Amino acid sequence: MATYDELQIGDSASFTKTLSETDIYLFAGITGDLNPAHVDAVSAAGGMFKQRIAHGMLTASFISTVLAMKLPGPGTIYLSQNSQFRAPVFIGDTVTATVECVEKLDKRQWAKFKTTVVNQDGKLVVDGEAMVIPPSAAKA
Amino acid sequence: MATYDELQIGDSASFTKTLSETDIYLFAGITGDLNPAHVDAVSAAGGMFKQRIAHGMLTASFISTVLAMKLPGPGTIYLSQNSQFRAPVFIGDTVTATVECVEKLDKRQWAKFKTTVVNQDGKLVVDGEAMVIPPSAAKA
Amino acid sequence: MATYDELQIGDSASFTKTLSETDIYLFAGITGDLNPAHVDAVSAAGGMFKQRIAHGMLTASFISTVLAMKLPGPGTIYLSQNSQFRAPVFIGDTVTATVECVEKLDKRQWAKFKTTVVNQDGKLVVDGEAMVIPPSAAKA
Amino acid sequence: MATYDELQIGDSASFTKTLSETDIYLFAGITGDLNPAHVDAVSAAGGMFKQRIAHGMLTASFISTVLAMKLPGPGTIYLSQNSQFRAPVFIGDTVTATVECVEKLDKRQWAKFKTTVVNQDGKLVVDGEAMVIPPSAAKA
Numbered sequence: 001m002a003t004y005d006e007l008q009i010g011d012s013a014s015f016t017k018t019l020s021e022t023d024i025y026l027f028a029g030i031t032g033d034l035n036p037a038h039v040d041a042v043s044a045a046g047g048m049f050k051q052r053i054a055h056g057m058l059t060a061s062f063i064s065t066v067l068a069m070k071l072p073g074p075g076t077i078y079l080s081q082n083s084q085f086r087a088p089v090f091i092g093d094t095v096t097a098t099v100e101c102v103e104k105l106d107k108r109q110w111a112k113f114k115t116t117v118v119n120q121d122g123k124l125v126v127d128g129e130a131m132v133i134p135p136s137a138a139k140a
Numbered sequence: 141m142a143t144y145d146e147l148q149i150g151d152s153a154s155f156t157k158t159l160s161e162t163d164i165y166l167f168a169g170i171t172g173d174l175n176p177a178h179v180d181a182v183s184a185a186g187g188m189f190k191q192r193i194a195h196g197m198l199t200a201s202f203i204s205t206v207l208a209m210k211l212p213g214p215g216t217i218y219l220s221q222n223s224q225f226r227a228p229v230f231i232g233d234t235v236t237a238t239v240e241c242v243e244k245l246d247k248r249q250w251a252k253f254k255t256t257v258v259n260q261d262g263k264l265v266v267d268g269e270a271m272v273i274p275p276s277a278a279k280a
Numbered sequence: 281m282a283t284y285d286e287l288q289i290g291d292s293a294s295f296t297k298t299l300s301e302t303d304i305y306l307f308a309g310i311t312g313d314l315n316p317a318h319v320d321a322v323s324a325a326g327g328m329f330k331q332r333i334a335h336g337m338l339t340a341s342f343i344s345t346v347l348a349m350k351l352p353g354p355g356t357i358y359l360s361q362n363s364q365f366r367a368p369v370f371i372g373d374t375v376t377a378t379v380e381c382v383e384k385l386d387k388r389q390w391a392k393f394k395t396t397v398v399n400q401d402g403k404l405v406v407d408g409e410a411m412v413i414p415p416s417a418a419k420a
Numbered sequence: 421m422a423t424y425d426e427l428q429i430g431d432s433a434s435f436t437k438t439l440s441e442t443d444i445y446l447f448a449g450i451t452g453d454l455n456p457a458h459v460d461a462v463s464a465a466g467g468m469f470k471q472r473i474a475h476g477m478l479t480a481s482f483i484s485t486v487l488a489m490k491l492p493g494p495g496t497i498y499l500s501q502n503s504q505f506r507a508p509v510f511i512g513d514t515v516t517a518t519v520e521c522v523e524k525l526d527k528r529q530w531a532k533f534k535t536t537v538v539n540q541d542g543k544l545v546v547d548g549e550a551m552v553i554p555p556s557a558a559k560a
Contacts, residue, residue: 015172017314018321018332022302023170030163031201032155035208048217056218057201061171064197068175077188078196082222094322120322162442169309172319174437179312181438182514182540192438295452303450310443311481312435315488328497336498337484341451341477348455356455357468358476362502 001073004109004134012100013071015062019054021091027058049088056085060126062097063115067132071099072111075135079110083128087119094120099130109133141213144249144274152240153211155202159194161231167198189228196225200266202237203255207272211239212251215275219250223268227259234260239270249273281353284389284414292380293351295342299334301371307338329368336365340406342377343395347412351379352391355415359390363408367399374400379410389413421493424529424554432520433491435482439474441511447478469508476505480546482517483535487552491519492531495555499530503548507539514540519550529553 002011017023028034036043037053044052060083067076089095095117103112111134117126142151157163168174176183177193184192200223207216229235235257243252251274257266282291297303308314316323317333324332340363347356369375375397383392391414397406422431437443448454456463457473464472480503487496509515515537523532531554537546 015314016316016320016323017172018319020301020305022305026166026170027201030166030198031205032157033201033205033208036214037208055201055204057197057204057221058170060221061167061173061195061197061201064195065171065173068173068177074176078225080222080224081197081200082220084220085218092321094320161440165440165442166309168312169306172308172312172314174312174435176436179438180436180514181512183436297452306446306450307481310446310478311485312437313481313485313488315494317488317494335481335484337477337481337501338450340501341447341453341475341481344475344477345451345453348453348457354456358505360502360504361477361480362500364500365498 002071002134003136004104004111007072007101007104007111007134009101009104011071012098013066014096014098015066015070016094016096017062018094019089019091024052024054024058024091027055031055051090054089054091056083056126059089059095059117060128062095062117063099063128063130066097066099067113067130072132072134077133079131079133081115081128081130083126085125086127087123087125089119089125095125142211142274143276144244144251147212147241147244147251147274149241149244151211152238153206154236154238155206155210156234156236157202158234159229159231164192164194164198164231167195171195191230194229194231196223196266199229199235199257200268202235202257203239203268203270206237206239207253207270212272212274217273219271219273221255221268221270223266225265226267227263227265229259229265235265282351282414283416284384284391287352287381287384287391287414289381289384291351292378293346294376294378295346295350296374296376297342298374299369299371304332304334304338304371307335311335331370334369336363336406339369339375339397340408342375342397343379343408343410346377346379347393347410352412352414357413359411359413361395361408361410363406365405366407367403367405369399369405375405421495422491422554423556424524424531427492427521427524427531427554429521429524431491432518433486434516434518435486435490436514436516437482438514439509439511444472444474444478444511447475451475471510474509474511476503476546479509479515479537480548482515482537483519483548483550486517486519487533487550492552492554497553499551499553501535501548501550503546505545506547507543507545509539509545515545
C-alpha cells in the first residue's frame with residue numbers, strides 16, 4: 001500500500017488469475033450480459049473468435065483489484081477508468097493486470113496509472129488508464 | 141438490436157437492477173477485490189460513505205449489458221469504455237444504465253455512445269463513453 | 281444420525297465429491313484466498329505441484345459435512361478440528377472424507393472422531409481429529 | 421510477504437470480512453454441509469442460537485486467507501491447522517482473522533502461528549494454531 005506521498009512515478013503492481021468458465025458465467029449472471037459470445041458455445045463456434053470469450057469489463061475489472069488491494073491499496077478512491085479492449089480472452093486464459101503510476105497531480109493529490117492486462121502469451125488484451133486518490137494515511 | 145445502418149443518432153436503451161449484497165460479494169470473489177470498502181461493514185461504517193459500497197467497475201459493467209443485449213445488441217464488438225465514478229452505489233440501490241448513440245463514424249462503421257448509470261434518485265453514479273462496432277447484419 | 285448414547289466407538293461415515301474448478305474458485309472468492317497456487321495456472325505450472333491445487337481448508341471442510349449431515353448428524357455441536365494437510369488435491373480429484381468415532385467422554389458427553397480425507401487413489405490428503413457434542417435427542 | 425529468514429516472532433497480519441448469507445450458502449453448496457443450523461431459519465430459530473450460524477470451517481478458513489495472501493504470503497506451504505470453535509458467527513457479523521508468528525523451527529524452516537478469529541465485538545470465535553513452511557524467496 002502507498003499513500004500519495006509514498007507513491008512514486010514508476011511504481012507498479014500486478015494480479016494474475018486464470019479465467020474460468022465459472023468466472024464468466026457468474027459475471028454474466030450478476031450483470032445480465034448473457035450475450036451469446038459469452039454463454040452460447042454453439043453460436044460462438046460459428047463466430048469471429050470460434051469459442052466463447054470473457055466479457056471485456058470482467059477482464060478490465062482486475063485492474064480495480066490491483067488498485068484496491070495492492071497499489072495504492074485499501075483506502076484508494078477510484079475516480080475513473082478508461083479501457084480499450086484489444087484482443088479476446090478465452091476460458092482458461094491466464095490474465096495479468098498491471099498498474100503503473102505515470103503521473104502525480106500535486107494540487108489535487110490525484111495519481112494517474114497506466115493500466116494493462118495481458119494474457120499468458122504476453123499479448124495485450126486490455127489497455128487503459130486510471131485516475132485515483134491514493135489513501136491519505138497508511139493502514140494495515 | 142440495430143445494425144450500423146439501422147442505428148440512429150439519439151437511439152437509446154437501458155437496463156435496471158437493484159444491487160444486492162450477493163452481487164457485490166460475487167463480484168469481489170470473481171475479481172479478488174475484497175477491499176474493506178466492499179466487504180467490511182465495520183470499517184466501512186467508519187469511512188467516508190458510512191456503509192459498504194459496490195465496486196465502481198461492477199456498476200459500470202451494466203453498460204456492457206445494455207450494449208450487448210439491447211443496443212446495438214448481440215453481435216456488437218466492444219472497442220472501448222471510459223468510465224468516471226461520480227458517486228457511491230450502496231447495497232439495495234437500484235441502478236439504471238443507459239446508452240445513447242451520439243456519433244456514427246461512417247468510414248470505420250463504428251458508433252459512439254454516451255453511457256450513464258443513475259441510481260433510484262436519478263443521481264449520476266457513473267458517467268462515460270463507449271465505442272463499438274454494431275453488428276453488420278441483424279441476428280435473431 | 282446418532283445421539284451420544286447411540287454412538288458407538290468404531291462407527292463411521294463418509295462423503296465423496298469430485299472437486300471442480302468451480303468449487304475452488306467459489307471457495308477462493310468467499311474467503312479471499314486467491315493465492316496463485318489456486319487460481320493462476322501458469323504460475324502453478326512452474327511450481328511444486330505443476331498445476332493448481334485446492335485449498336487445504338476446502339478439502340478439510342468435507343469433514344464438517346460428514347459430521348453435520350451424517351454422523352453424529354444434525355444437532356451436532358462442532359467443538360474443534362485439527363487438520364494436517366498431507367498431499368495436494370487437484371481439480372478433478374475425487375475426495376472421500378471419513379469420520380470414525382474413536383473415543384466417548386462420558387462426563388462431558390463429548391465424542392472424538394478420527395477424520396481423514398483420501399483421494400481417488402486412496403492417498404491420504406488430510407488427516408486429523410474432531411471433537412463434537414452429539415445431538416442429545418434424535419431429530420428427523 | 422515474508423520468507424523464513426525475514427519472518428520475525430511477533431509478526432502478525434489480519435483480514436476482515438462481513439459474513440453474508442451468500443457466503444454461508446455458497447459454502448454450504450460447495451461442501452454439502454446443508455445442516456439446518458446453517459440453512460434452515462425456522463429450525464435455527466428454535467435452536468440454541470436462535471438464528472442461522474456460519475459454518476465453523478468457513479470462519480476458520482479466513483486464517484488460510486491471511487497465511488496465503490499476507491503473512492507469510494504467496495508461496496507458503498500450509499502444513500496443519502488446529503481450530504477450536506468458541507462462539508457462533510451470525511449472518512452480518514464482521515470477523516477478523518489474525519495470524520501471529522509464535523515460533524520458528526530452524527532445523528526444518530517451519531513457522532508456527534497463533535491463529536484467532538474475533539467478531540465485531542472482539543469476541544473470540546475461533547482459536548487455533550497453524551504450522552507452515554514460509555516461501556524460500558520473496559516473490560512479487
